[in-house]
Amino acid sequence: MSSTQEYWLSGPIPDVPALLQPAAHALLQSVQEAKEYLSEFPEDKLWEKPFGRASVGFHLKHLTGVLDRLLTYAKEETLTDAQFQYLKNEGNGENAPTSQQLIADFETKVGQALKCFKTIPETTLTNERFVGRKKLPTTVIGLLFHAAEHSQRHVGQLLVTVSVLKG
Template sequence: MPTNQEYWLSGPVPRIPPLLQPAAHALLQSVREIKTYLTDFPEDHLWENPFDRASVGFHLRHITGVLDRMLTYADNKGLTEEQFHYLKNEGNGEGASSSQQLIADFESKVDEALDYFKNTPESILTEERFVGRKKLPSTVIGLLFHAAEHSQRHVGQLLVTASAIKDQLFRNE
């Protein structure tokens, strides 16, 4: 498939239930766009907050963390202490390495999500699930869709931040 063609125009992802195809396409598109947008991104600016906005590093860690948390809730489980620790530290770079490692972490989580989708019968998609300590109501499909659309939203924000940093560096040369 050409890399300039969006995933949703490439046909079904093998073995993904039809109702989860849009979420699978969005997650795969997120991985592709992140890799494109961060080509030649300067590592020393990974945690920079231009214009008091979230850093590229935050967006990369956050989309991985949200996807992980939504899969946990969809599986009808509560978050672990490790997940709470990750959430608390998404924006500060604690334990983070390079942008390439953060991209690889997200891609690995997307692969895990796609495996989850493949093993999710459509018959459970409308089952109620609960989010967070307050046990806010959702459904399996609501959680999976949110993970995908949330990833796309942050990819857009990451693009703006990364391009602002690159433009600023280019102008200062």
């Protein structure tokens, strides 16, 4: 696939249920765009917050963290202490990995998500799930769709922040 072609035009992803294809494509598109936008990004600007907005580093860590948490809820599991610690530190740039490592972490998490998608029977996509301490109701497909659209939203914010910081 060329880097200018969007994933949704590349055909079905093998073994991913038809109803999850759009979410899978959006996650893969998010990885592709994050790599593209951060090409030649100055590492010393990774944790800058232009105009008081979230840093590039935050967006990269958040992409991985949110996807991990939403997959946990989709599996009907509760968050671990490690996941809560990760959430707490998403905006912390101290001892943080490079932008390229953060992108690699997100790409790994997207790969794990796609493996998970392949195990989900379509007949279970409307099964109820609950989110957070308040046990807010949703469904399996609701969580997976939100994971994809949330990733796309943060990649869009990432583009704007990178553009501002690169000048």
